Amino acid sequence: MSSESTTMTALAEVRNVSKWFGPVMALNGVSLEIGSGITGLVGPNGAGKTTLLRLLTGQIKPSLGGIDVCGRDAWSPRAKDHIGLCPFGDATWDELSGRQLVRVTAGLRGFTGAEARRRAEAVLETVGMVDRANRPVRTYSKGMRQRIKLGQALIHDPDMLVLDEPLNGVDPVGCEELNDLFRTLAAQGKAVLVSSHILHEMDQLADRILFVCRGKLLASGPLEEIRDMLDDHPLKVRISCESPRWIGPQLLTLESVKSVSIETPRDLLLEVQNPSRFYAEFCEFAAGNDAQVQRFKATDTSTEAVFDYLMERAVRPE
Amino acid sequence: MLVLLGLAVLITYLWSLPKPWHPDPRTLAELAREIVLPLYMGFLLPVICLGYASAAIADERTGETLVYLLTTNIPRPLVYLSKYAAALILTLGMALGGLGSLCLVPGKIGLEALGVFWPVTACATAAYVGLFLLFSAWVRRATFLSLAYALMIETLTGNIPGFVKRITVSFYAKSWLYESGEMLELAAKGVALSLFDPVSAATAQWVLGLASAGFIVLGMWIFSRKEYD
Numbered sequence: 001m002s003s004e005s006t007t008m009t010a011l012a013e014v015r016n017v018s019k020w021f022g023p024v025m026a027l028n029g030v031s032l033e034i035g036s037g038i039t040g041l042v043g044p045n046g047a048g049k050t051t052l053l054r055l056l057t058g059q060i061k062p063s064l065g066g067i068d069v070c071g072r073d074a075w076s077p078r079a080k081d082h083i084g085l086c087p088f089g090d091a092t093w094d095e096l097s098g099r100q101l102v103r104v105t106a107g108l109r110g111f112t113g114a115e116a117r118r119r120a121e122a123v124l125e126t127v128g129m130v131d132r133a134n135r136p137v138r139t140y141s142k143g144m145r146q147r148i149k150l151g152q153a154l155i156h157d158p159d160m161l162v163l164d165e166p167l168n169g170v171d172p173v174g175c176e177e178l179n180d181l182f183r184t185l186a187a188q189g190k191a192v193l194v195s196s197h198i199l200h201e202m203d204q205l206a207d208r209i210l211f212v213c214r215g216k217l218l219a220s221g222p223l224e225e226i227r228d229m230l231d232d233h234p235l236k237v238r239i240s241c242e243s244p245r246w247i248g249p250q251l252l253t254l255e256s257v258k259s260v261s262i263e264t265p266r267d268l269l270l271e272v273q274n275p276s277r278f279y280a281e282f283c284e285f286a287a288g289n290d291a292q293v294q295r296f297k298a299t300d301t302s303t304e305a306v307f308d309y310l311m312e313r314a315v316r317p318e
Numbered sequence: 319m320l321v322l323l324g325l326a327v328l329i330t331y332l333w334s335l336p337k338p339w340h341p342d343p344r345t346l347a348e349l350a351r352e353i354v355l356p357l358y359m360g361f362l363l364p365v366i367c368l369g370y371a372s373a374a375i376a377d378e379r380t381g382e383t384l385v386y387l388l389t390t391n392i393p394r395p396l397v398y399l400s401k402y403a404a405a406l407i408l409t410l411g412m413a414l415g416g417l418g419s420l421c422l423v424p425g426k427i428g429l430e431a432l433g434v435f436w437p438v439t440a441c442a443t444a445a446y447v448g449l450f451l452l453f454s455a456w457v458r459r460a461t462f463l464s465l466a467y468a469l470m471i472e473t474l475t476g477n478i479p480g481f482v483k484r485i486t487v488s489f490y491a492k493s494w495l496y497e498s499g500e501m502l503e504l505a506a507k508g509v510a511l512s513l514f515d516p517v518s519a520a521t522a523q524w525v526l527g528l529a530s531a532g533f534i535v536l537g538m539w540i541f542s543r544k545e546y547d
Contacts, residue, residue, distance in 0.1 A: 057389050060545040080391040091382030108390045152386070 010035050011082070011160050011191045012056055012074075017065035019051055026051040028215040029065075034160070034193055038186045040206030040223075041195040048215040049195045050088060053164050056193070057085045070159060084153030088164035090145050092137055098148045099124065099133035105152040123151040127181065143174030150181070160191040167194075167201055179205050234258070235278070237270045240295035244268045247291055254281045266294075319369050323416045326362055327423055329353075334424035346427045350495075354435060358420055359491060363439065364472050366412050367446035368464035374405045374451055375541070376460040384546055394542035398455065402534055406447045413443045434498050441526045442491040448533030449487070455541040479515075487529065494522035 010033035019027040027048045034056075043049050054060045055067055058074045069079040093101060102123060106116035124130045127147040132140075137148060146166055153161055163182075167175045182205065186192045196202060202209055202223070209226050211219040219226055241247055248260045248268055256278035259271045272278040275298070286293055330353050334344050375398075378384035387397050417439050421428030453467070454460040476486035483489045493516035517525070 059385065059388050077391045077393045080389055083389070085385070085389045087382075087385045089382055092386070093383060105386065108386065108392065110391070156391075 011070055012193075013068045014052070014056070015066045015068075017052075017055060017062040017067060019048075019055060019060070020063045025215050027055070027062075030212075030215075030217045031065075032210060032217055032220055034191050036186065036189050036191045037207040038182055038192045038194060038205055040202035040209045041193055041212060042199055042202055042209055043195075043197060043212035045197050047197075047212045049197070049212055050164060051215075052212065053085075053162050053193070053195060057083055057162055081156070082159045084156065084158035084161045086146070086149045086153045086161070086163040086166055088168070090142070092145070092149065092152075094138040095136065097134050097136055098129055098140070098144075098151075101137055101148060102133070102151045102155060106155050109156040111155070119155055119157075120151075123154045126154060127151045128177070142169045143171065143178070146170055146174075146178060147181075150178075154185075158190070160193065161185060163192065163194045165195055165197070167196065167198075175201075235272050235275045236299045237272055237278070238263070238295070238297050238299055239268045239270065239293055240266050241268065242266075242292045242294070247289075250289065251282075251285065254278070254285060256281055269299075319366060319412065322362065322365065323412075323419065326357055326416070327419050329357065330420050330423040344424050344427065346430055349421070349424055349427055350431050350435075353420060354417070354431060355492070355495070358417060359439075359442070359488060359495070360473065360476075362416060363413055363442060364446060364468040364488070366416060367409050367443055368450045368461065368468055370409045370412065371405045371447040371450035372454045372460040372464040374401045375454040376458060379458055379546055388546065395538040398451075398538045398541040399534070402447065402451055402537070405451055406444060409443055409447050410440060413439055435495070438491050438494050438498065441494075441523065441530075442487055444530045445487045445490075445526050445533065448530045448537065452533050452537035452540065455537050455544065484517075487526070490517065490522040490525045490529075493517045494519045494526070497522075 012034040014030055014032045014034075017027055017030045018025065030048075030052065041049050041052065051060070055062055056069065056074055058069075058076070058080055061075055067074040070082040072079040072082075093104065096104065099120060102120040103116050106112075106119050111119055121130070124133050127150050129144065129147050129151060132144060133148075137145065140148065150161075150163070150166070153163075161182075166178060166182075170178060182192050182194065186207075194202070194206065206223060208221060209219070209223050210217060211226065239247075244262050244266060248262060251257050251268070251270060252260050256272050256274045257270055258273050261269050263269045285291065333353060334349075336343070375384065378387065388394070390397075392400075414436060417435055418432060421432040421435070449467075450460070450464045453463045457463055472486050472488050476483045476488045492514070496514075496516050497519035516522075
């Protein structure tokens with residue numbers, strides 16, 4: 001199911017990794033490579049994203065398989081030289097100021113004195129927190145916390161940044177600012193791995209996508225390739241219009257429409273096979289037939305629905 | 319912790335005041351037998367140690383900040399050793415400070431007791447911190463386990479006759495104290511001493527030293543292998 005057309009230098013290599021927590025299989029035979037640029041790790045809640053990130057950052061060991069980061073086993077301290085983690089959640093040493101927190105992190109990475117101060121100021125500048133760095137972290141907003149956590153992750157100038165749901169709870173303006181920051185870091189040649197359970201968050205951000213669901217890597221590759229795969233994704237569309245009994249049979253003549261049912265006197269429910277083609281055909285139909293459509297809504301475009309579809313494809317016999 | 323210590327100091331002060339049934343000034347042996355051994359060594363010292371040591375890693379786990387330590391390039395055994403050193407320094411400060419304040423409340427007699435008690439206190443603290451930090455690396459709710467250990471093993475098992483009490487830290491600390499405190503007549507009552515059946519001070523020192531080292535090594539091993547959630 002995985003498709004990978006781009007060639008890249010892998011900074012991290014995951015080889016047939018499985019991970020169990022007691023009887024629960026969190027990851028099942030996952031193999032992938034992560035190179036420079038932004039990689040989106042997408043999957044619904046409980047898909048195994050955080051487990052994969054914890055394996056990559058050497059917090060846990062795989063039950064089977066192996067993980068290398070810059071040629072070293074991810075569990076080893078040497079591999080951690082190359083990785084900066086921005087963990088999920090807001091937990092940090094809240095009593096410290098942002099500046100102190102970043103300096104403490106510099107100390108944990110082995111930088112002391114003037115070098116620690118220089119690095120701290122540099123990352124505060126990078127994440128845009130210089131003017132707010134003397135405030136205690138407990139007074140920070142969600143977006144400011146994400147920035148300071150990013151500063152901690154960047155303090156040792158790692159080759160790879162691992163960001164666990166960094167946009168979770170951040171307002172749209174903050175999201176856009178953080179996304180710009182991720183793009184800047186990727187442009188500097190770093191590998192940025194961003195996890196999210198929201199597919200559209202990755203639309204404008206990620207160069208490549210890794211789809212994970214129920215512990216399996218369902219698809220990987222550039223977003224365009226994933227989109228091509230999703231073209232077969234069946235979709236349900238609800239249409240409200242003045243004369244559904246007249247429009248319904250007409251819509252059945254469109255090649256992309258599989259079935260039509262009248263839900264209420266004003267609502268039609270369509271099952272369509274190829275969403276992209278349907279949208280094109282429907283626009284043409286509506287313009288040519290004066291359909292007087294009042295409302296048009298796809299009902300199952302959620303990430304979970306997409307993942308269910310990909311999962312179905314993964315287990316469907318050829 | 320400071321409240322407990324303050325309470326202990328108050329009890330010692332009230333104990334040291336002249337009373338109708340005990341008008342004479344308190345002696346050094348009385349201070350040791352009635353205050354320092356039961357109140358400090360038997361209760362306060364384990365509580366001080368568990369307060370700091372059992373929280374050292376467990377609090378980082380519950381506060382979700384342990385991830386920052388586990389993802390640095392510092393080898394895990396070294397992280398554990400640093401935690402031990404930090405917890406030991408804090409606990410030693412509190413334990414020796416607490417012992418000093420208890421001994422000095424009754425006046426001059428306490429100074430001599432302090433001279434006898436501080437080395438034992440320091441070694442027992444090192445062993446307790448090693449043990450409670452090991453619990454902290456091992457289980458999430460280390461404070462409960464440490465409290466249960468302090469009450470069930472150290473307090474109950476440590477005071478029953480027979481060989482079982484030799485698994486407690488306090489047994490070796492007391493054995494050392496009885497020998498060091500011979501001139502204070504700490505364990506002058508022959509019957510009580512034969513019931514306690516202490517080991518020699520040299521043996522006690524060896525056991526406490528080896529136990530501390532063993533707890534540290536075992537804790538480093540657990541911490542370097544365990545997958546924390």
